Amino acid sequence: MSESAARPKGLTRGFLTANAVFVYVFFYAPIALLLLFSFSDNRNVGTWGGFTLGWYRDFIDNEPIQGAIWVSLRVAFASTVVSVVLGTMAALALERFKFRGQRVFDALLYLPIIIPDVTMAVMMLLFFSQFLDLIDTVFGVQYGKGLTTIIVSHIAFSISFVSIVVRARLAGMDERLEEAAMDLYATRWKTFRHITLPLIAPGVAGGALLALTLSLDDVVVTQFVAGPGSTTLPVYVFGLIRRGVTPLINSVSVVMLAASILLVLLSLVLQRRGGGSVTASAE
């Protein structure tokens, strides 16, 4: 199979290559510079002043940051677990069954994806200000905004992303495998547990990674629904940046970047494994 004409020559080819190089430089130069300056012994964030690990030491010693990291991790973990379960169930229902209200559900599931962060933040703020009042008047219990409201909001925007990823996987899966299992007298639960779930596992893992990243990335929604004493790391860092940039933010940023890159690489390894076994069993 020759791709001779599909792969352009001459000027076009030069342009395409140059563009690709540009894209990668554009993507990675800022990250590299950030990494470099996180080791710079200068109070100005973008100036080199000799090598130091001081900003990382500051990062480790900074108690509010350590506290914010814990809040972030707890929020991310809780919201990922719940949204993966709910999102996977939603994907199964939409992809494998026909039921009443399906179209409405499908549309409702798409909405959180197309709604901008700021609107979502406003929605959650107004909702909780009403809802917490309601709980107060009905049960006489005063709940404040805090960890729970952050988690609830993160789940609300993560479910849709999880279900889209899992649905794509379900749609690409051979339905006859499930039918075969049931023909061989597997119960529905057994079929799901031993056939469907292993086959869609890479999709579920991908959805989980997406939910985790969305939760760890979110600034706006969290800022609106966080109470006193429950600041996540991005919200805290955002506040720091607005008050004035310090090299401490460089080191925090590098740690956050490293964490996300590690997560992606981990998922790639897992996906490869999962992907391999799926193609093997599908053949």
Place this chain on the structure above:
Amino acid sequence: MTVLEDPPAGAAPEPIALPTDDAAVATPEFERAAERAASRRGFFIALPAYSYLILFFAIPLVIVMIYSFGTRNRFGDTELANWNLDAYRKLTEPLVRDIFFRSLWLAVLTTVICLVIAYPFAYFLATRSPTIRNLMLVFVMIPFWSNFLVRNFAWRVILGTDGPFSRATEAVGLGESRILFTPTAVVLGLVYGFLPFMILPLYAAIERIDLGLVEASRDLYASGWQTFRRVLLPLSMPGVVAGSILVFIPSLGAYVTPEILGGAKTTLMGSYIVTQFLTARNWPVGASLSFTLTVIMLFATILYFRKGGRTL
């Protein structure tokens, strides 16, 4: 022999007691009952997510709509008793209108720049050998998954006074750069943040195209431009639209990027809405703008699906 496989409904005088789950061999009633059971099952599996989204998404959206018809009293609280359109009227004032059109302009600009960079890149990617392609994709995925706030902060470091960019422009003799806190910096940050959102759907669309069609077009003496215009672009249109929506929506509502890279003179819609809630305490105006934004997004998306788009 067909009789054995597929007996007509009335053929068997006495239906044998079969396990009810085995709808395949059953009469129409059986089939309908099985269908109903499956429908119920589907509904119950959907129920947790369904109710969650109704309670924590649909109802909040309705509340935003209600607030947008409310009135702000002297204490900065919102009165919901008399519905009126004052908050929407405020949106037509020059100040808000300027903010709206500025946001719209920057979002369109971001989308177009992303498209211009991403399209040739996606084509380049799609014409590589599978190994190289996968490797290149991984290096697009990494910024895609990396923390958005941090990636915007990186530009703050680069563009700042005495930062590397300023040094570079000085070295070339262009003098100190003053990009930071301008709309240019905001667009730069938005393009940096959302470029992967454009590349990935475009790549997915172009990769699906049978590149033999490109060859055929060239064999028939179409120029490179004609091939692009008449063959490649129409076939990759779903990717173009999907990528554009994925970049346009978050750009229009952007908050973090303009806050970090934009200046006081470049207030965008996202920041304006946040200010209405957190500082100005004019919730009806913030709500009406949020709601308007949502309606715009909704129409953009519906248009996309009408045009035959399938993936987002």
